[in-house]
Amino acid sequence: MPQPPYYAVIFTNQQTSDTEGYSEMADAMEQLAQQQPGYLGMEHAREGLAITISYWETLQDIARWKENLDHLQAQKLGRDRWYQWYKTRICKVEREYEFHKS
């Protein structure tokens, strides 16, 4: 992960009861994202609400990933079947700090 500034996409969602095919698609999209220019990493957790954050070098990298054809198809399936609600926030990471227990 580089020093800031870089970019984060915060994707927060509530799923529907239809989960068929979801985790396979999520895995496939994570693998596909890793192959895109400017991809820096991904963090995910779910506990009722699901949060997925992906990190990117530039806004252009994010725009290109959003328009990737396989990703567009996954987004459409998500809206048709898997997501009750989602919110996507495009963010500039301006500062960061880290702690490791010694």
Next chain:
Amino acid sequence: MPQPPYYAVIFTNQQTSDTEGYSEMADAMEQLAQQQPGYLGMEHAREGLAITISYWETLQDIARWKENLDHLQAQKLGRDRWYQWYKTRICKVEREYEFHKS
């Protein structure tokens, strides 16, 4: 939640095996955050990794919350006991979009 720009604090962490008192403190800090100027909301999920995102109107609101005395004490306890690792990212939310299933 206002229109962008506003700010997000992405707090990603791995906990230690010592969880005593953690959830009570997390609840207390969420309630205290809600009383701070510029607080906009919070999202949380944990699945191994824990992600907590808080949203704020300005960078100054974030700086003031970071220096709140009760919050400083909670941060110290977190480093001493509850967190194996954490990373905090201060982000400017530049753009967002939302989907609701009809």
